[in-house]
Amino acid sequence: MNLASDDGNLGEGEALPQEDGRWSELLRPDYLAATVTLCLGVALFAFNEFFVSTALPTAVEEFGGATLLSWAVTLYLVFAILGGAVAANLKARFGARGTLIAAAAVFVAGTFVATAASSMPQVLAGRIFQGFGEGIIAAVCYALIPELFPPRLVPKIFGAEAIVWATAAFGGPLISGFLTEYWSWRAAFGVNIPAAALFVALVLAIVPAKTASTAKPRPIPLMRLIVVGAGILLISVSNAAPSVVLMAAALATALTILWAAVETDRRSEHSILPVGAFSVSKPLGTGLWVVLLMPLAQASGSVYLIYGLQHVWNFSPTAAGFSAAMMAISWSATAIFVASLRSHDLRVKLMAIGPALLSLGLAGLTFSIASDEFRLIFPSQIAVGAGFGISWGTLSQLMMDVSPRGERDKTSALLPTLQSAGYAIGAAICGLTANLKGFDEKASVETIHGALLAVFVVACLISTVSVYFGQRTVRLAAKGSQGRQRKAGTPRFDETTE
Numbered sequence: 001m002n003l004a005s006d007d008g009n010l011g012e013g014e015a016l017p018q019e020d021g022r023w024s025e026l027l028r029p030d031y032l033a034a035t036v037t038l039c040l041g042v043a044l045f046a047f048n049e050f051f052v053s054t055a056l057p058t059a060v061e062e063f064g065g066a067t068l069l070s071w072a073v074t075l076y077l078v079f080a081i082l083g084g085a086v087a088a089n090l091k092a093r094f095g096a097r098g099t100l101i102a103a104a105a106v107f108v109a110g111t112f113v114a115t116a117a118s119s120m121p122q123v124l125a126g127r128i129f130q131g132f133g134e135g136i137i138a139a140v141c142y143a144l145i146p147e148l149f150p151p152r153l154v155p156k157i158f159g160a161e162a163i164v165w166a167t168a169a170f171g172g173p174l175i176s177g178f179l180t181e182y183w184s185w186r187a188a189f190g191v192n193i194p195a196a197a198l199f200v201a202l203v204l205a206i207v208p209a210k211t212a213s214t215a216k217p218r219p220i221p222l223m224r225l226i227v228v229g230a231g232i233l234l235i236s237v238s239n240a241a242p243s244v245v246l247m248a249a250a251l252a253t254a255l256t257i258l259w260a261a262v263e264t265d266r267r268s269e270h271s272i273l274p275v276g277a278f279s280v281s282k283p284l285g286t287g288l289w290v291v292l293l294m295p296l297a298q299a300s301g302s303v304y305l306i307y308g309l310q311h312v313w314n315f316s317p318t319a320a321g322f323s324a325a326m327m328a329i330s331w332s333a334t335a336i337f338v339a340s341l342r343s344h345d346l347r348v349k350l351m352a353i354g355p356a357l358l359s360l361g362l363a364g365l366t367f368s369i370a371s372d373e374f375r376l377i378f379p380s381q382i383a384v385g386a387g388f389g390i391s392w393g394t395l396s397q398l399m400m401d402v403s404p405r406g407e408r409d410k411t412s413a414l415l416p417t418l419q420s421a422g423y424a425i426g427a428a429i430c431g432l433t434a435n436l437k438g439f440d441e442k443a444s445v446e447t448i449h450g451a452l453l454a455v456f457v458v459a460c461l462i463s464t465v466s467v468y469f470g471q472r473t474v475r476l477a478a479k480g481s482q483g484r485q486r487k488a489g490t491p492r493f494d495e496t497t498e
Contacts, residue, residue, distance in 0.1 A: 142412040296422040323377055347394045399415065
């Protein structure tokens, strides 16, 4: 794996790797445990985002607290983002093994609290611990990919991680629903305990203990973390505001808080973000914009598409859920295909197509709503899934390739955190847009139809911006690679052959 120089380009004399690994190598004895460990760590995070929406309504029937239902998702997400934000610092202080085991213990403690809960406040307390622990686990697992695998297998393991996310989107509600219906809602939470125990055992087996270091540990920026948490929390709860004006004010305030936190972090000696984050002149900065904007735009479908299918076109819950399954299957299949390509250069060039496919899919969803033609929804969802599948793994790898030297852990930890933040911000923007159009549970079909159209128009506009940043990321990465490789006398980025 290429390390990057301090100016955000590839390291001196380092060419982009020409990977020729095979999927089967991930299952060989040398790498099987590492593959299972990292995929399981990410799966715990991914599946827990979807479990709660299916299991908790049954819990509410048991002991009440319906008004707190949305907070089970909100608090988990906020504390997962905070956990991800502090993960790189903890890894540097205590090593990956110690950090993962401690985070797993926090996650299991939260799972016990939520599983044994007799009231919604107790469930919420458990979700806080679950979110914080799992946010750290997911971030450190991403950071461990280039440490546990040779360069030729990095695309494959990133492809596997993308498949985990897509599978979670499809299988999470299904598994949770099965456990809830045929056993108990507590089983949907409790299944995490043996999974976490297996994860800890694998960590002990494959992750080396931290070696002694004389370097002074970096202080944890608690105040900045608190500010970021407040901003994300305000975004998450803005949809609950009693009026559109208050909702817009809360969202604007939250985005201002986050912008101020990013600007403060850039000037800090002990930053959370890697150098060059969100800069429009560096491939790391533009790439991170893509990581944020693609989930932000896709949140429109995650939040409102299934609801629209049920209430505008009278789909059954199962038939409506099939649209999400199509997106997840497309994401997985495309991720496997891209990760199987042997040319790194080709994968990077294809990466720029991902945001364009997302925009095409969202445009198709917009047109299907405008023309009242529901049959366009399914191919449009396939395009959305393919957009993520063709770009997500390569984009994640590229972000580490172009990270400043010594800051790759920060970048790796930021990837799942930023993805979750994108969904949170996107859900809030979509909620504000829908509410402005009169959307609520008592709205007429015509009002719902108009609100959905507005939501997807906004999503199309956001995805268009991600297309620009995707194209710019590829150009900046190629330019930086060409400059470094010419100095070292190696082939140009676009001239490298197998």
